[in-house]
Amino acid sequence: MDINPLIRRLLRKYKTNCPFELAGALNKEIWYRDLGENTRSMFRKTLRRKYIVIHSGLSEEWQRVICAHELAHALLHPGISRFWIDEHTFFRVGKYEREANQFAVRLLTVNVFFEPGESISDLFLRNNIPNELSEFYI
Incomplete structure (x- = not known):
């Protein structure tokens, strides 16, 4: 599916690219829980209710990115409950994880433009996006 x-x-309907606001507008509850050392988040559907669960020990920067990532699962992969397992690398992710990462980066950088001489790392730093996700910049 083309995410653009x-x-x-x-954006046209909700006038925001904030993943927290979009999740609320789309009736996706956000829970913050201690998910342990290796799990950052999950998207879960239980009895027609949809939840984004974010590890409470993460920085605000990562919580924002992960909310966008899980929102992607909710919209692109609605029948699947997925865990974002932290393997200390983003290079061996499956198709669904790759799509969710691309969606998150695209959502968070929509209408963001490069300054003269700026690198992707600089753009990400300016927009509070972890540089580890730069490979998913479209």
Whole structure:
């Protein structure tokens, strides 16, 4: 699925690219829980209710990115409950994880433009996006 039209529809309808605001507008509850050392988040669907669970021990920067990532699972992979398992690398992710990462980066950088001489790392730093996700910048 091409994620750009989906993001454009979300922006047009909700006038925001904030993943927390979008989750609320789309009736996805956000819970903050201690998920342990290796799990950052999960998207869960239980009895028609949809939850994004974010590890409470993460920085605000990572919580924002992970909310966008899990929102992608909710929108792109609605029948699947997925865990974002931290393997200390983002290089061996499956198709669903790659799509969710691309969606998150695209959502958080929509309408963001490079300054003269700015690198992707600089752009990410300026927009509070962890540099580890730079490979998913479209």
